[in-house]
Amino acid sequence: MIVARYAPVNLLALVPQRGLDFEPELRELDRLLDGDVLFPRVKADRGRRRPHSLTRGRHSTPVEVILRLLVVKRLYRWS
Secondary structure (H helix, E strand, C coil), rough: CCCCCCCCCCCHHCCCCCCCCCHHHHHCCCCCHCCCCCHHHHHHHHHHCCCCCCCCCCCCHHHHHHHHHHHHHHHHHCC
């Protein structure tokens, strides 16, 4: 079954603030990926891979996580 997102958890609220901040590129990409425009399109595309992908089977890695990983992979030229 294809999952859109994990339930939101603010991990920074659990850790004392130490002045942690994103790099400027990652901050902007995070802002762009926070919108809900791209996720339904990717979820629908992944749902076409198999007849019952959206309703049956074990839960997949959420679409949001996949997109963010692909962006970081591309940004840092990881294989």
